[in-house]
Amino acid sequence: MFRNAMPRYEILSEDALATLDGGWRRLVSEIGVEFGSDRALELFRQAGQKVEDNVVRFDPDFLLEQVAKAPRSFDVQARNPANTVHIGDDAMAFGAVYGPPFVREGEVRRDAKMEDFRNFARLAQGFSVMDSAGGIVCEPEDTPLDSRHLDMTYALQTLTDKIYMGNVVSGENAQDTLRMTEILFGGRETIEKTPATISLINCNSPLRWDERMLEAQFEYSAAGQPVVLTPFILMGAMSPVTVPAALVQQIVEALSGIALSQLIRPGTPVIFGSFLSNINMQSGSPTFGTPESGLGLLCTGQIARRFGLPFRTGGGLTSSQVADAQAGYEALMTLLPTFLAGTNWVMHAAGWLEGGLVAGYEKFIVDIELVQMLRAEFTPLEIDEDSMAFGAHEEVGHGGHFLGAQHTMERFRTCFYRPLLSSSDNFERWKRNGLLDTNARAGTIYRKALDEYEPPPLDDAIREELEEYVIRRRAELGD
Amino acid sequence: MFRNAMPRYEILSEDALATLDGGWRRLVSEIGVEFGSDRALELFRQAGQKVEDNVVRFDPDFLLEQVAKAPRSFDVQARNPANTVHIGDDAMAFGAVYGPPFVREGEVRRDAKMEDFRNFARLAQGFSVMDSAGGIVCEPEDTPLDSRHLDMTYALQTLTDKIYMGNVVSGENAQDTLRMTEILFGGRETIEKTPATISLINCNSPLRWDERMLEAQFEYSAAGQPVVLTPFILMGAMSPVTVPAALVQQIVEALSGIALSQLIRPGTPVIFGSFLSNINMQSGSPTFGTPESGLGLLCTGQIARRFGLPFRTGGGLTSSQVADAQAGYEALMTLLPTFLAGTNWVMHAAGWLEGGLVAGYEKFIVDIELVQMLRAEFTPLEIDEDSMAFGAHEEVGHGGHFLGAQHTMERFRTCFYRPLLSSSDNFERWKRNGLLDTNARAGTIYRKALDEYEPPPLDDAIREELEEYVIRRRAELGD
Numbered sequence: 001m002f003r004n005a006m007p008r009y010e011i012l013s014e015d016a017l018a019t020l021d022g023g024w025r026r027l028v029s030e031i032g033v034e035f036g037s038d039r040a041l042e043l044f045r046q047a048g049q050k051v052e053d054n055v056v057r058f059d060p061d062f063l064l065e066q067v068a069k070a071p072r073s074f075d076v077q078a079r080n081p082a083n084t085v086h087i088g089d090d091a092m093a094f095g096a097v098y099g100p101p102f103v104r105e106g107e108v109r110r111d112a113k114m115e116d117f118r119n120f121a122r123l124a125q126g127f128s129v130m131d132s133a134g135g136i137v138c139e140p141e142d143t144p145l146d147s148r149h150l151d152m153t154y155a156l157q158t159l160t161d162k163i164y165m166g167n168v169v170s171g172e173n174a175q176d177t178l179r180m181t182e183i184l185f186g187g188r189e190t191i192e193k194t195p196a197t198i199s200l201i202n203c204n205s206p207l208r209w210d211e212r213m214l215e216a217q218f219e220y221s222a223a224g225q226p227v228v229l230t231p232f233i234l235m236g237a238m239s240p241v242t243v244p245a246a247l248v249q250q251i252v253e254a255l256s257g258i259a260l261s262q263l264i265r266p267g268t269p270v271i272f273g274s275f276l277s278n279i280n281m282q283s284g285s286p287t288f289g290t291p292e293s294g295l296g297l298l299c300t301g302q303i304a305r306r307f308g309l310p311f312r313t314g315g316g317l318t319s320s321q322v323a324d325a326q327a328g329y330e331a332l333m334t335l336l337p338t339f340l341a342g343t344n345w346v347m348h349a350a351g352w353l354e355g356g357l358v359a360g361y362e363k364f365i366v367d368i369e370l371v372q373m374l375r376a377e378f379t380p381l382e383i384d385e386d387s388m389a390f391g392a393h394e395e396v397g398h399g400g401h402f403l404g405a406q407h408t409m410e411r412f413r414t415c416f417y418r419p420l421l422s423s424s425d426n427f428e429r430w431k432r433n434g435l436l437d438t439n440a441r442a443g444t445i446y447r448k449a450l451d452e453y454e455p456p457p458l459d460d461a462i463r464e465e466l467e468e469y470v471i472r473r474r475a476e477l478g479d
Numbered sequence: 480m481f482r483n484a485m486p487r488y489e490i491l492s493e494d495a496l497a498t499l500d501g502g503w504r505r506l507v508s509e510i511g512v513e514f515g516s517d518r519a520l521e522l523f524r525q526a527g528q529k530v531e532d533n534v535v536r537f538d539p540d541f542l543l544e545q546v547a548k549a550p551r552s553f554d555v556q557a558r559n560p561a562n563t564v565h566i567g568d569d570a571m572a573f574g575a576v577y578g579p580p581f582v583r584e585g586e587v588r589r590d591a592k593m594e595d596f597r598n599f600a601r602l603a604q605g606f607s608v609m610d611s612a613g614g615i616v617c618e619p620e621d622t623p624l625d626s627r628h629l630d631m632t633y634a635l636q637t638l639t640d641k642i643y644m645g646n647v648v649s650g651e652n653a654q655d656t657l658r659m660t661e662i663l664f665g666g667r668e669t670i671e672k673t674p675a676t677i678s679l680i681n682c683n684s685p686l687r688w689d690e691r692m693l694e695a696q697f698e699y700s701a702a703g704q705p706v707v708l709t710p711f712i713l714m715g716a717m718s719p720v721t722v723p724a725a726l727v728q729q730i731v732e733a734l735s736g737i738a739l740s741q742l743i744r745p746g747t748p749v750i751f752g753s754f755l756s757n758i759n760m761q762s763g764s765p766t767f768g769t770p771e772s773g774l775g776l777l778c779t780g781q782i783a784r785r786f787g788l789p790f791r792t793g794g795g796l797t798s799s800q801v802a803d804a805q806a807g808y809e810a811l812m813t814l815l816p817t818f819l820a821g822t823n824w825v826m827h828a829a830g831w832l833e834g835g836l837v838a839g840y841e842k843f844i845v846d847i848e849l850v851q852m853l854r855a856e857f858t859p860l861e862i863d864e865d866s867m868a869f870g871a872h873e874e875v876g877h878g879g880h881f882l883g884a885q886h887t888m889e890r891f892r893t894c895f896y897r898p899l900l901s902s903s904d905n906f907e908r909w910k911r912n913g914l915l916d917t918n919a920r921a922g923t924i925y926r927k928a929l930d931e932y933e934p935p936p937l938d939d940a941i942r943e944e945l946e947e948y949v950i951r952r953r954a955e956l957g958d
Contacts, residue, residue, distance in 0.1 A: 034877035208878035240868035241894040291856035328807030377770035389719035398513035399687035415720040424798040
């Protein structure tokens, strides 16, 4: 996995941080946070916090005490140990797009099917820069709603040997994910020792946690599985229109969710989540890759580090309908700050299109190229005598060229990043090759990757046990 | 013009800088730099440097003494004083693409014509984020080669009221640019007091300055007009394949050129230039927006600041043939580091396509959007009580929305960047509007901008004098 050993780009002064500090303390204690779960409210009441109706008004220092119980970093194990990831410190892990009901391939945009889900899982398995296919790579509408989580989890467990995300639609779904994970990893004890799933718990921003997600959080945190407590903020709709207000709200929401996990099981791993962009104030539509989201992302990293928490933000976000210029620059407008901030857990790193409504096959390849390029760019230079290549200058002289120099010959295979998708063909060659733009070339690449996909080996007994579980549970759920 | 008040992203440690320092000192004193001009060699000889054949081996401290004579920052005046730019400090100024022999509009790629040149000048005039149309926005093949510089300079002077670049094909062309600039600004004294052109002097890397460019440099520096001394380095061809070697070579080339300007006229303004990318080692073709070029760019800023010099680097570079996803992400892969480095003079900021061989109309609009977005993103947040919007939370409450809140109503027009090109239309609306991708929408935007173009006012007497000069000189040049 990738370690980002480059400096962090931090843009908040100490004064600004102090102002934000005052802001979240006031918001959390005076306005408070609503929890749609009696169990959660009871835990907070027992812990001495002010609970009125469903709203908890927190002592800010109590929240910081809970935050301090969470680990600064932790591992999440994959069934192939080579794919186990570290979350926190300078580690960055990448998962595919999460949640789209539609897919796009070329000109066609349509409902996502289970075979699309499997295809995206295969693509995530095939590209080494992806640490995970994520969780809901797309919502397969051709599988029954009640038991869909079983099919998706089974696909992630069998088609990939990387880490995967847990289902969070309900507490029961979370239990199913945990049971299947126990089967795959050999029992509850193993996964409690080193967690094997990450789950996304979204806040219904502003300042409200809903019951179903909380029920899933109870399951995962009780099992010591990390949850990503994520304020879901489109500024102007779910938060005020100013970035500082969104940051303050984000702190309040994330810390209140993190505190709940620590009350459920002290020391259970958590991730400070952020999904922060803004709406277009003229149309009300969500926008991505915006200057404001970039600023918010950079600040989020700095804030999460201050709390000593691993954090999630970023991805290859875009509003574009197709993998065109806008998709390219908006994705990078999010991904480059993701690297500048040193984000630990990057969801939506590949395949996100159309504001997250669409999983794009071509866009997946565009994003793989971007993540690969950024991993190269965020690898520190080695600067020593040898790298300055004085001997090559002696060999080449003034106005010469270095293509045939000894120094070049020794390094030409690995000296520069080798693109997957980008073309530097000259015009004549490009024309001869069919005038293919980037979207068309990406189409060729994903189809080839699917053709070349090889399923990772899995013990037959485990596969059978997983299948039996899925069949039994599907029947119980009436599908 | 834009002031970048955000922090600089610096990635070189003091140790690394010390190693590079040793590197350029050795290279400049042991290998030296070739100058294709007897006047230049004579100046260096008189200044006590070792001259053998055409090669000057420098005392590094002599170079630093010359560098110290150059101003840390300076103004370049435009004929509309509102468009005068500052070069240096935290100022960033942006010029259009420079040099392409071809243009692309939509599906058509063809030789550039004088009317294309005028069109790009009009576009640069029309978008306020551009400080200059640059110099050779494209090479108009339908004008005679010997007098083309007169037509181009006249177009820049009359169709825009922004700063423009001087012609550098020869000393004589430079003299013509200077005479026409004197006419426009009211005499030599005025432009010697505050310069009115910037000129690009490229090194024939590695380590050679050619005669024609040097002749132009002599003219401009003698007139106190800033020159951008630019190592032109595609790593692997014009420098060794390692970034540190390219950085060392770049220092040697830039400082040797800067020293020449200071010998011609002590205190004349100069810009530390950088054009740094790499070739594809498999095909030999130039590549842009690469990880290595991004790293080189960030380092260049840090190095130029260390020498106390304003610097040039970056732009919206790409190898792509069309304004597609690759064009979008490669342009941003260069432009975002350009802002992180705080580049003072940004050439090729709009319109660059196909490795610089093509000026793209649609690409010009893509780049305008990127520069606009980045200017918004590199504007520091205001973080105070008001920006945290506590009152909006009191008004909206848990789970509510902020669209109608008082705090929102007061700010909705200006709170977020408003895109020029990017679309956040939902699928139905996008379909209704004709399924237009970003390239197609950019086409509509540049045609509208050309339709709406209004020439800036110019005194009739000055225009006549310029025309007379062009006519007389064209005749003298035999065209």
